[in-house]
Amino acid sequence: MAAVKNYMIPVYAALIKREKRDIESLPEEYIVPVAEYLAAEVEGA
Secondary structure, three states, rough: OOOOOOEEEEEEEHHHOOOOOOOHOOOOHHHHHHHHHHHHHHHOO
């Protein structure tokens, strides 16, 4: 299992928001961190 690189989380989140990637197409280890990142943005945290 590859280590999650924190700098990639906002990059993947931006791609998802711009509909360039689907969350299911991300590497498995990034799915949950990116989903949490996007949820935090929506909640305004």
